[in-house]
Amino acid sequence: MRPARSPLARRGTIASLALLVIFLAAWQWGPSLLGIPHFIVPPLSMVAEEFVRMWHVSSLPFHTGITAAEVLVGFALGSLMGAVIGYLLGISPTAEFALSPYILALQIAPKVAFAPLFILWMGFTVYPKILVAILIVFFPVMINVLTAIRAVDPDLINLARSFKATRAQIFWKIEFPASMPPFFAGLRIGSTLAVVGVVVGELVGGNAGLGFLLAFGEGQANTPMVFVAILLLTLVGGVAYLAVILIERRVLHYMPARPLESL
Amino acid sequence: MIRLEYRNVTMRFSSGGGTITAIRNVSLSVADGEVVAVIGPSGCGKSTLLNIGAGLLAPAEGEALVDGERVEGPNSHVAFMLQKDLLLPWRSIVENVMLGVEIKGFARTECRRRAYELLDTFRLKEFADHYPHQLSGGMRQRAALARTLAVDPSVLLLDEPFSAVDAQTRIMLQQDLARTLKQAGKTALLITHDLLEAVILSDRVLVMSARPGQIVDEIEVDMADRDDPLKRRRDGKVSGFIARLMDGLHIGEATADLAREAV
Numbered sequence: 001m002r003p004a005r006s007p008l009a010r011r012g013t014i015a016s017l018a019l020l021v022i023f024l025a026a027w028q029w030g031p032s033l034l035g036i037p038h039f040i041v042p043p044l045s046m047v048a049e050e051f052v053r054m055w056h057v058s059s060l061p062f063h064t065g066i067t068a069a070e071v072l073v074g075f076a077l078g079s080l081m082g083a084v085i086g087y088l089l090g091i092s093p094t095a096e097f098a099l100s101p102y103i104l105a106l107q108i109a110p111k112v113a114f115a116p117l118f119i120l121w122m123g124f125t126v127y128p129k130i131l132v133a134i135l136i137v138f139f140p141v142m143i144n145v146l147t148a149i150r151a152v153d154p155d156l157i158n159l160a161r162s163f164k165a166t167r168a169q170i171f172w173k174i175e176f177p178a179s180m181p182p183f184f185a186g187l188r189i190g191s192t193l194a195v196v197g198v199v200v201g202e203l204v205g206g207n208a209g210l211g212f213l214l215a216f217g218e219g220q221a222n223t224p225m226v227f228v229a230i231l232l233l234t235l236v237g238g239v240a241y242l243a244v245i246l247i248e249r250r251v252l253h254y255m256p257a258r259p260l261e262s263l
Numbered sequence: 264m265i266r267l268e269y270r271n272v273t274m275r276f277s278s279g280g281g282t283i284t285a286i287r288n289v290s291l292s293v294a295d296g297e298v299v300a301v302i303g304p305s306g307c308g309k310s311t312l313l314n315i316g317a318g319l320l321a322p323a324e325g326e327a328l329v330d331g332e333r334v335e336g337p338n339s340h341v342a343f344m345l346q347k348d349l350l351l352p353w354r355s356i357v358e359n360v361m362l363g364v365e366i367k368g369f370a371r372t373e374c375r376r377r378a379y380e381l382l383d384t385f386r387l388k389e390f391a392d393h394y395p396h397q398l399s400g401g402m403r404q405r406a407a408l409a410r411t412l413a414v415d416p417s418v419l420l421l422d423e424p425f426s427a428v429d430a431q432t433r434i435m436l437q438q439d440l441a442r443t444l445k446q447a448g449k450t451a452l453l454i455t456h457d458l459l460e461a462v463i464l465s466d467r468v469l470v471m472s473a474r475p476g477q478i479v480d481e482i483e484v485d486m487a488d489r490d491d492p493l494k495r496r497r498d499g500k501v502s503g504f505i506a507r508l509m510d511g512l513h514i515g516e517a518t519a520d521l522a523r524e525a526v
Contacts, residue, residue: 159349162317162337163366163414173366177353254353254394 042224047231050224058213060228067198067209068236070126074133075194075240079187081134082141087179089142090149091171107143111136112200119205129201129209136197137190144186148179181255184248191244195237210236265331266450267316267341267418268292272325274311284475285311288325291469291478293418293450298489300453300461302508303471309454312476313420316452317343329418339367342416346423348407350395356406357382357391363414374413381409385439401432405439412443419444419451426456437464437492445490462504463492470511480511 028044030036038046054060089096089103114135118128152175160170202211210229217225269292274285285308293299303309314320315327318337327334329341342363350359360378365371382388385405395403404425411419424440425433441464444451455461461468462484470480484504488494495501 153347153349155345155347156349156351158314158317158319159343160362160366161319162341162343163363164337164339165366169366173362174351177351180353254355254396256396 039221039223042227047224047227050222051228051231054213054225054228058225060213060232063209063213064232064236066126067195067202067211067233068239070129070198070201070209071133071194071236071240074130074198075137075191077130078134078137078194079141079190082138082186082190083145083183085138086142086145087149087171087176090146090175090179091167096146103142107139111139112197115201115204118201124206126208128204129198129206129211132201133194133197136193140189140193141183141186144182144189145179148182149175151182152178180251184244184252187244187248188241191240192237194240195233199233264295265292266295266297266329267452268328269312269316270325270328272312272315272322272327274308274315274320275323286471287475287477289471289476289478290325293452295450296448297467298444298451298453298465300455300465300468301471302455302458302461302468302512303476304473304512305456307471307473308476309471310422313343313422313452313454316418316420317341339414340417341420342411342414342418343420343422344407344411344424346425346427348395348400348403350403350406350410352395355392355394356387356398359395359406360409360413362410367414377413378409381413382406384443385409399432400428401436404428404432404436408436408440408443412447412449417450419449421451421453423455424453425460433460434493434496440464441490441492458505458508459496459501461508462501463495464489468504468508470508480507482507482511 024044027041031038031041031043042050051060089099112132115128115132118131122128122131156174156178157170160174165173198209199211199214202209203215206212210233214226214229214233217223217229269289272289273287275282276285277283289312291299301309301312311320315322316329316334318327318334318341329338332338332340334341350356351362354362357375357378360381361374364374364377369377379388379391382391385408387402387405387409390398390402395406398406404427408424421440425436428436437460443449453461453464455464465484466489468482468484469478470482471477472479482504486495486498486500488498
């Protein structure tokens with residue numbers, strides 16, 4: 001059941017599309033008008049041509065597929081681990097107390113800085129990229145889940161307790177479902193961060209993936225290639241984000257509809 | 264037969280180095296089918312009393328007994344209801360009403376049967392599949408009452424159950440509660456700060472002093488129609504009881520005169 005689109009939403013959509021047209025036009029003709037050389041900002045048509053060339057010659061589908069697979073696996077494992085650890089720490093205040101300084105330290109450490117280390121350990125394979133993605137996705141998901149468990153209304157827990165609920169029942173009937181909205185907020189953040197982790201891994205070392213094409217294009221001073229890689233990385237991240245939102249809508253169907261069908 | 268009894272119950276809480284005595288040496292008993300209201304200034308430990316009866320808190324001294332058995336923890340004879348409806352947003356109304364019986368491990372069909380029966384009683388049948396956010400405050404509170412009754416407790420502990428709804432809704436909810444308690448022959452301890460509510464809903468009113476809470480007065484409400492608070496509201500005797508309660512609570516005489524005229 002979809003509410004009728006409001007005038008606000010319609011106006012917003014029109015404005016959005018108009019902005020897109022303006023942006024694409026500015027990209028196509030702006031650089032020449034401003035006298036910016038093509039090796040600094042290649043116009044839209046050049047990037048499009050390069051995209052077609054790369055598709056046929058540089059195995060663009062293969063590289064995109066590799067990156068997408070790394071993002072998917074890294075995101076899935078990272079969020080799974082983040083959720084599990086988040087729930088465990090959430091249920092056990094002792095564990096949280098004991099582990100929090102280490103978690104904090106690891107959270108402060110810039111995760112992408114681990115990329116060279118992982119490559120030293122695992123070579124030019126897909127694994128170091130996945131590992132960086134796992135590490136970077138882990139934290140927002142874990143923190144959101146942990147905070148959500150902590151924030152459950154104690155009266156709700158008492159209500160369940162007054163019905164003689166076991167610890168497991170309290171978790172599955174109250175805490176777990178109550179944590180769903182923040183969990184999905186964490187997943188949204190994680191889905192975009194996973195791309196960052198994978199790209200850094202690919203930039204640091206390897207011979208496959210969009211990050212590799214990015215570094216390769218840079219080395220050749222092939223600016224259109226760099227643009228193509230950036231666009232496809234954005235696409236991969238966008239698809240991941242959209243997938244999270246679609247799942248979120250199904251899981252959180254009970255939530256009151258938001259006034260604007262915003263993403 | 265005495266359903267609920269407190270024997271010399273004292274409760275202390277530690278707060279920043281010192282200890283606060285919330286209630287001191289409280290003894291009271293509620294007979295089968297009786298409704299007893301407890302009024303007192305805010306912070307006098309009324310809710311503490313209720314939590315002890317529900318087995319959620321263990322008293323420092325003394326004991327609470329339900330059906331002659333010492334309360335050692337949450338038990339199936341007692342159910343409580345708070346000012347907050349505590350409906351789970353991810354469960355439909357019927358699923359919320361089923362929560363208690365579901366936790367207690369009743370067969371699913373039995374849970375549903377009971378829930379629908381109660382929803383029928385509380386005029387919520389057509390909203391069974393709605394989610395809490397789609398219901399008005401009064402309807403939500405009725406659903407909470409249905410959930411409390413679904414586990415068929417012999418004693419109900421009600422902690423200011425209607426203080427969060429508007430005045431007219433409150434009158435209707437009081438009517439629903441009074442009828443249900445009478446029809447089902449339930450025993451109840453009703454905590455409220457509304458003097459009128461205490462008088463029209465109960466057989467007996469206990470007055471608690473400011474912290475440390477002690478029972479300082481006890482008033483028999485010797486009026487008919489405990490199942491019809493609307494009728495009691497119109498009865499001139501009510502103002503006399505309210506005046507006595509105000510004396511017990513040391514509310515100024517001048518204020519009492521004003522309220523007497525207002526009733």
